[in-house]
Amino acid sequence: MCRCAERPQDLVVGSDSREGLSEQDRKDLNTGSAEGRRTDSVILLHTGANGATMLSLPRDSWVTLPPYVDPGTGRSHRAAPDKLNAAFSLGGPDLLVRTVERNTGVRVDHYAEIGFAGFVGVVDAVGGVDLCLDKAVRDEDSGADLPAGCQTLDGAEALAFVRQRKQEAQGDLGRTRNQQRFLAALARKAATPSTLADPSKAFPTLDAGLDTLIVDTCTQLPDLMGLFEALRNATGGRGRQLNVPVADPDLRTSKGSAVKWDDRRARALFDALCEDRLPG
Numbered sequence: 001m002c003r004c005a006e007r008p009q010d011l012v013v014g015s016d017s018r019e020g021l022s023e024q025d026r027k028d029l030n031t032g033s034a035e036g037r038r039t040d041s042v043i044l045l046h047t048g049a050n051g052a053t054m055l056s057l058p059r060d061s062w063v064t065l066p067p068y069v070d071p072g073t074g075r076s077h078r079a080a081p082d083k084l085n086a087a088f089s090l091g092g093p094d095l096l097v098r099t100v101e102r103n104t105g106v107r108v109d110h111y112a113e114i115g116f117a118g119f120v121g122v123v124d125a126v127g128g129v130d131l132c133l134d135k136a137v138r139d140e141d142s143g144a145d146l147p148a149g150c151q152t153l154d155g156a157e158a159l160a161f162v163r164q165r166k167q168e169a170q171g172d173l174g175r176t177r178n179q180q181r182f183l184a185a186l187a188r189k190a191a192t193p194s195t196l197a198d199p200s201k202a203f204p205t206l207d208a209g210l211d212t213l214i215v216d217t218c219t220q221l222p223d224l225m226g227l228f229e230a231l232r233n234a235t236g237g238r239g240r241q242l243n244v245p246v247a248d249p250d251l252r253t254s255k256g257s258a259v260k261w262d263d264r265r266a267r268a269l270f271d272a273l274c275e276d277r278l279p280g
Contacts, residue, residue, distance in 0.1 A: 009106055009273070010230070011097055013088070013113040014041035014162070041162070042084060042096070044106065045230055048276040052230040052239035055273070059085040061244070062251055062258035063103040068095045083258055104270045120155030122186070128152040129185045131161070139164035158182060242279065245269065 044055040061084040068091045069076050077090075087099035097108045114122070123129055132150040144160035146153070153161060162182050233239045245265035251258045272279040 009108055010045040010047075010110045010112060011100060011108045012041075012043040012045055013093070013096065013111070042100070044100065044104070044108075044273075046106075046273045046276075047230045047233075048273075050276065050278050052233040053242060053273060053279065054230075054239065055242045055244060055269070057084060057100065057104075057244055058246075058259040059083070060257070060259045061103075062253060062260050063087075063099055065090070065095065066098050066102050068098075081253070083255055086255070104273075105267075106270055106274055120159055123153070123155035123158045126186070128154050129158055129182065131182065131185050137161060137164060158186075240279065242269070 042057045042059055044057060046053040046055070062081060063084050065077075065080055065082050065087050067077060067079050070090065071092065082090075084096075084099065088096040093111055093113060097111055100106070101108055130150065130152050133146060133148050136148045137144045137146040139160070142160045142163040144157075144164040146157060146161060230239075245262040246259055247262040248260040251260040269279050271277075
């Protein structure tokens with residue numbers, strides 16, 4: 001693994017954790033009642049001399065899980081191929097981070113995860129997020145029912161939008177693009193220069209999601225503010241929004257359909273991030 005010293009990499013995870021939601025909340029937000037936590041989005045955020053790069057890793061990516069010990073049973077498991085999402089559900093954040101590091105060669109410095117309740121809270125705290133849709137979005141599973149055109153999404157509407165994928169022709173890949181679009185809009189709203197320069201303004205926004213925000217022990221409030229700023233830079237002309245190159249979006253595996261990376265192009269991209277070079 002190459003060492004990306006001096007250049008921070010954050011792993012930003014949106015999970016389907018229902019912690020903090022009442023039964024009525026779960027019904028209103030169409031979250032269902034599944035136990036445990038799974039990833040809805042996995043984003044590697046690199047901040048370097050050439051700006052910020054936001055790289056989405058599809059949750060159905062076909063990767064190799066490193067050896068791990070099941071936290072519930074204590075049983076040891078060997079390295080094995082599986083979906084990226086399985087790393088999170090089988091071994092939590094630790095296994096997810098180690099899986100990302102093993103398959104990308106990029107060291108993860110900070111980990112941040114936000115569940116459904118925190119996501120809704122952050123969006124509502126900034127007064128909603130402005131988004132323009134080329135077509136109407138309707139998805140029974142996520143509860144999305146949005147008209148075409150420009151509009152302001154509240155927390156519940158935003159959550160439904162980023163979770164839906166059945167309407168997307170490219171399924172999981174289409175959803176990652178929607179998530180990037182939404183994060184761009186959220187970052188523009190939450191990370192204005194005046195907000196970032198005044199912690200008293202930034203903290204209420206961040207605090208709205210802290211009840212369900214899970215971070216590593218090294219992450220402090222300035223790191224969270226920096227994360228918002230990096231997202232804003234990545235989506236506002238001083239950085240890049242990328243998806244990992246894909247060779248097969250519908251790879252047939254023993255675990256069902258998965259996303260196979262284009263190994264050569266993906267390796268070149270990961271090496272560029274590690275060496276703090278512009279991709280491509």
